[in-house]
Amino acid sequence: MIIKTNKIKNILKSVINQEMFTPLHAPIFEGNEIKYVTDCIESNFVSSVGEYVTRLEEMLQEYTGVKYAVVTVNGTAALHVSLLLCDLKREDEVLIPALTFIATANAVSYIGATPHFVDVNENTLGVDSEKLDTYLENISIMQDGYCINKQSGKRIKAIVPMHTFGHPVDMDALNKVVEKYNIDVIEDAAESLGSFYKDEHTGNHSKLSAISFNGNKIITTGGGGAILTNDEALAKKAKHITTTAKIPHKWEFNHDMIGYNYRMPALNAALGVAQLEQMDKFVEKKRALALHYMEAFKDIEGVKIFKEPEYTKSNYWLNALILDKGYENMRDEILQVTNDAGIMTRPIWTLMSKLKMFKESPKMDLSISESLEKRVINIPSGAWL
Amino acid sequence: MIIKTNKIKNILKSVINQEMFTPLHAPIFEGNEIKYVTDCIESNFVSSVGEYVTRLEEMLQEYTGVKYAVVTVNGTAALHVSLLLCDLKREDEVLIPALTFIATANAVSYIGATPHFVDVNENTLGVDSEKLDTYLENISIMQDGYCINKQSGKRIKAIVPMHTFGHPVDMDALNKVVEKYNIDVIEDAAESLGSFYKDEHTGNHSKLSAISFNGNKIITTGGGGAILTNDEALAKKAKHITTTAKIPHKWEFNHDMIGYNYRMPALNAALGVAQLEQMDKFVEKKRALALHYMEAFKDIEGVKIFKEPEYTKSNYWLNALILDKGYENMRDEILQVTNDAGIMTRPIWTLMSKLKMFKESPKMDLSISESLEKRVINIPSGAWL
Numbered sequence: 103m104i105i106k107t108n109k110i111k112n113i114l115k116s117v118i119n120q121e122m123f124t125p126l127h128a129p130i131f132e133g134n135e136i137k138y139v140t141d142c143i144e145s146n147f148v149s150s151v152g153e154y155v156t157r158l159e160e161m162l163q164e165y166t167g168v169k170y171a172v173v174t175v176n177g178t179a180a181l182h183v184s185l186l187l188c189d190l191k192r193e194d195e196v197l198i199p200a201l202t203f204i205a206t207a208n209a210v211s212y213i214g215a216t217p218h219f220v221d222v223n224e225n226t227l228g229v230d231s232e233k234l235d236t237y238l239e240n241i242s243i244m245q246d247g248y249c250i251n252k253q254s255g256k257r258i259k260a261i262v263p264m265h266t267f268g269h270p271v272d273m274d275a276l277n278k279v280v281e282k283y284n285i286d287v288i289e290d291a292a293e294s295l296g297s298f299y300k301d302e303h304t305g306n307h308s309k310l311s312a313i314s315f316n317g318n319k320i321i322t323t324g325g326g327g328a329i330l331t332n333d334e335a336l337a338k339k340a341k342h343i344t345t346t347a348k349i350p351h352k353w354e355f356n357h358d359m360i361g362y363n364y365r366m367p368a369l370n371a372a373l374g375v376a377q378l379e380q381m382d383k384f385v386e387k388k389r390a391l392a393l394h395y396m397e398a399f400k401d402i403e404g405v406k407i408f409k410e411p412e413y414t415k416s417n418y419w420l421n422a423l424i425l426d427k428g429y430e431n432m433r434d435e436i437l438q439v440t441n442d443a444g445i446m447t448r449p450i451w452t453l454m455s456k457l458k459m460f461k462e463s464p465k466m467d468l469s470i471s472e473s474l475e476k477r478v479i480n481i482p483s484g485a486w487l
Numbered sequence: 488m489i490i491k492t493n494k495i496k497n498i499l500k501s502v503i504n505q506e507m508f509t510p511l512h513a514p515i516f517e518g519n520e521i522k523y524v525t526d527c528i529e530s531n532f533v534s535s536v537g538e539y540v541t542r543l544e545e546m547l548q549e550y551t552g553v554k555y556a557v558v559t560v561n562g563t564a565a566l567h568v569s570l571l572l573c574d575l576k577r578e579d580e581v582l583i584p585a586l587t588f589i590a591t592a593n594a595v596s597y598i599g600a601t602p603h604f605v606d607v608n609e610n611t612l613g614v615d616s617e618k619l620d621t622y623l624e625n626i627s628i629m630q631d632g633y634c635i636n637k638q639s640g641k642r643i644k645a646i647v648p649m650h651t652f653g654h655p656v657d658m659d660a661l662n663k664v665v666e667k668y669n670i671d672v673i674e675d676a677a678e679s680l681g682s683f684y685k686d687e688h689t690g691n692h693s694k695l696s697a698i699s700f701n702g703n704k705i706i707t708t709g710g711g712g713a714i715l716t717n718d719e720a721l722a723k724k725a726k727h728i729t730t731t732a733k734i735p736h737k738w739e740f741n742h743d744m745i746g747y748n749y750r751m752p753a754l755n756a757a758l759g760v761a762q763l764e765q766m767d768k769f770v771e772k773k774r775a776l777a778l779h780y781m782e783a784f785k786d787i788e789g790v791k792i793f794k795e796p797e798y799t800k801s802n803y804w805l806n807a808l809i810l811d812k813g814y815e816n817m818r819d820e821i822l823q824v825t826n827d828a829g830i831m832t833r834p835i836w837t838l839m840s841k842l843k844m845f846k847e848s849p850k851m852d853l854s855i856s857e858s859l860e861k862r863v864i865n866i867p868s869g870a871w872l
Contacts, residue, residue: 128531136525139754143520146513148709148758149702175560175710178748192599204731204742211745214577214599317534317752324533324752325560346589353822353833357589357842360596363563367702367709369524370754373533437738448738459745 107435110405110423113398114445114481117391123444124482127420129322130384134376142372150345152368154375159328161378166295166303168311168330170337173366173374174344177292177314177327181209181262183343183364184310184329187336188260188286190215195251195464197261197285199229200453201471205314206262206290207454218251218258219455219465222474226411227422228271229263230470235279237466242283249283254464260286265294265304267480268320268419269410273299273307288312291330296320296385296417305330310340315370320384320419320485321377323370385417387485392418395481404429408478418483422450425477436479450478492820495790495808498783499830499866502776508829509867512805514707515769519761527757535730537753539760544713546763551680551688553696553715555722558751558759559729562677562699562712566594566647568728568749569695569714572721573645573671575600580636580849582646582670584614585838586856590699591647591675592839603636603643604840604850607859611796612807613656614648615855620664622851627668634668639849645671650679650689652865653705653804654795658684658692673697676715681705681770681802690715695725700755705769705804705870706762708755770802772870777803780866789814793863803868807835810862821864835863 118124142154155173162171174180190196192214198206200219210217220237223230242249242258249258261280263271273289280287289311291297294304305311310333315326329340347361366374396407404426410416425432433449440447453475455465503509527539540558547556559565575581577599583591585604595602605622608615627634627643634643646665648656658674665672674696676682679689690696695718700711714725732746751759781792789811795801810817818834825832838860840850 129533131528131531135528139524139528140521143516143524143758146516147702148514148707150710151702176748204733204740204746205748208731208745208747212597317532317536322533324754325535325748325750346593348589352826353831355589355834355836358844360593360844361589362593363561363590363710365710367755369709369758370752373528373754441737446738449740451740457742459743 106404107432107439109402110436111439111443111445113402114440115443117394117398118445118482118487124446125484126446126448126480126482127318128484129317130486133380135373138372138376139369142368148369149367150365152371154368154371155366158371158374158378161375162328162330165378165381166305166330168303168305169332170330170334172329172337172340172344173371174327174329174364175366176325177312177316178205178209179362179364180312180327180329181205181288181290182212183340183362184288184312185209185213185260186343187310187339188288190259193256194259195254195256197258198454199264199471200455200465200468201227201266201450201474202264202290202454203292203451205292206264207460216256217454217460217463219463219468221466221468221470223470224474226269226271227266227408227474228269229261229276231272231275231279238283244283247284249285251464258283258285260288262288262290264290265297267408267422268294268297268417270294270297270299270304270414270416272411272413277307293319293419294417296381298415300413306332309333310336315374320388320417321374321381323366323374323377326366326370326374384485388418388483391483391487392421395421399423404432420480421483423479423481427473430476433476433479445482447479447481450475450480491789492817492824494787495821496824496828496830498787499825500828502779502783503830503867503872509831510869511831511833511865511867512703513869514702515871518765520758523757523761524754527753533754534752535750537756539753539756540751543756543759543763546760547713547715550763550766551690551715553688553690554717555715555719557714557722557725557729558756559712559714559749560751561710562697562701563590563594564747564749565697565712565714566590566673566675567597568725568747569673569697570594570598570645571728572695572724573673575644578641579644580639580641582643583839584649584856585840585850585853586612586651586835586859587649587675587839588677588836590677591649592845601641602839602845602848604848604853606851606853606855608855609859611654611656612651612793612859613654614646614661616657616660616664618851623668629668632669634670636849643668643670645673647673647675649675650682652793652807653679653682653802655679655682655684655689655799655801657796657798662692678704678804679802681766683800685798691717694718695721700759705773705802706759706766708751708759711751711755711759769870773803773868776868776872777806780806784808789817805865806868808864808866812858815861818861818864831867833865835860835865
């Protein structure tokens with residue numbers, strides 16, 4: 103086995119072609135970052151009222167083709183507000199993939215609602231619509247127009263498909279299924295800025311979607327996120343909720359609901375504007391790197407590089423080395439050998455259903471997620487490689 | 488009346504001595520702001536893992552004398568986490584002044600707990616301990632070591648005194664009262680960085696405290712805040728909860744509780760380090776401005792400038808013009824005339840107990856808060872004046 107592991111390490115080394123430690127991801131600041139941030143400080147408007155906030159929102163609208171963008175302090179906040187905008191209640195359940203980053207499950211928990219874990223498929227690493235349909239048919243019943251979990255008696259109000267590593271979920275198939283059950287869709291597009299599904303940018307195929315600009319994402323604002331929606335009323339409400347629900351007035355302080363301090367500061371937006379200007383270059387470089395990895399690994403037994411689903415154009419945010427079934431026991435050895443060699447790699451997230459705070463949450467058969475958890479290894483994917 | 492109002496406007500004009508529109512507050516960037524933010528971008532670490540984050544925390548510890556500082560995305564997040572660290576439950580009540588900014592009440596609501604409104608006194612604009620003591624004696628009963636509201640049956644778990652406009656609450660008096668009832672104290676020090684109570688910085692007189700670095704505060708990080716505590720275990724837990732409760736590991740993703748994405752990005756911390764370096768200058772200037780206002784208004788009938796309580800040294804974050812009783816009907820006219828003249832003024836916040844989402848919340852007699860609501864006007868207080 104050690105021979106194979108070393109071979110994999112050497113291929114990674116040759117593609118990466120760097121002497122020093124190689125992180126999984128890191129931002130590139132080669133554009134107007136310092137210029138805009140300096141300008142922002144000189145303007146004196148560094149907080150959530152600032153020209154760069156509006157500019158970043160307009161650029162996001164232009165880039166994604168989604169009509170309204172509302173920028174937030176981070177992607178978790180964007181998810182949380184999106185769920186609130188679906189009128190999610192404490193007593194509700196929200197379907198989320200077991201294979202996702204913790205933010206998806208946390209956002210549901212902030213409202214006091216229950217995450218209900220669903221399985222993914224091997225083609226997209228995202229929600230398996232067909233399996234979901236069969237499952238809902240078995241476990242739910244429609245009551246007063248809502249989908250009720252027969253076992254818990256709770257309403258299944260929304261689903262949050264996550265575009266894993268930037269690869270879009272098959273949204274048409276998913277929408278077709280959930281329409282039958284009157285379940286709202288929020289795309290967790292945290293990782294998929296720059297990813298397109300059937301020629302439309304991700305975030306265009308649901309009621310609301312959430313983007314992240316964390317330091318490890320394709321572009322960064324230090325910390326930040328955005329809510330996207332094509333619905334004007336929801337966009338207005340998103341802005342209201344994220345600015346402490348204050349009713350605009352020259353001097354009076356009135357707030358008409360529980361609100362949040364979730365708006366992105368202009369300082370961060372200035373960085374984001376400079377980053378978004380370079381988006382095409384980043385996507386191009388990341389797609390080229392993915393091709394390079396695929397070529398390098400194409401004849402290696404037992405492993406393959408994950409390829410974008412055929413109806414999509416992915417940003418390849420994080421490349422994934424997938425072990426074939428039967429090769430699961432190589433995972434930890436590869437992680438150890440590569441990290442020891444200064445090449446950062448990591449497994450996919452621990453399944454949400456296994457974390458102690460979600461162990462009692464409802465879930466379907468998760469056999470594909472469980473299998474992938476043992477077989478996925480993320481490899482260095484920075485656009486500078 | 489219009490003669491008096493014009494006189495007040497003219498005095499403000501003469502103290503302010505500016506031709507252009509004068510906001511209530513605005514940051515000053517005269518130090519190393521651009522240098523540090525540029526350095527932060529060039530270091531490539533702009534997100535929550537970054538040298539400037541640690542540096543800002545260390546500087547805050549040094550400046551406030553509180554042992555541990557954990558920086559957050561904003562002051563609301565700092566309050567929210569502080570409440571979580573007091574093991575606050577949905578079924579609990581939290582005492583907060585009716586006269587406060589919405590963040591105090593919102594943070595309580597995020598946990599699902601109930602704000603319970605208490606009155607303030609005229610000397611500090613903060614919680615009236617004596618009135619609180621009498622009130623608790625009447626409405627509560629001790630059960631299993633906890634203070635129970637006899638009417639609601641709920642536990643009164645914590646109190647969040649807010650240091651209004653930077654003027655410290657009489658913490659010794661408050662602590663003496665709440666100790667009897669086993670109620671945790673969290674200082675809402677959002678406005679009081681640079682304010683001292685009996686020679687110790689605010690935040691030193693409670694279990695935890697929360698600071699804000701919003702754009703309108705004495706120093707800013709764009710958006711940001713900090714949790715302060717002298718308790719090492721609480722500080723560790725604060726860091727854990729604010730970083731998604733991830734268990735540190737070279738590559739594995741494991742989280743052991745519902746966590747938050749609440750850490751301050753390094754980009755914002757870099758701005759904060761430069762700002763905190765200039766703290767002494769800002770406090771000095773703001774205290775001089777307050778003296779200037781006091782002198783200018785000392786012989787004007789019916790109004791006075793609020794003066795720091797005697798056992799404190801206040802940062803005078805926002806200066807307040809207080810109308811004497813009987814002069815309440817001048818408030819709106821002063822607001823109108825000054826704002827029309829390009830001098831930004833505003834009333835104090837609408838009492839929390841009047842907002843529609845908190846109308847059903849328990850409250851004591853709020854006569855002082857109600858009186859102050861009609862008589863307080865904030866006037867321009869930037870350190871550049």
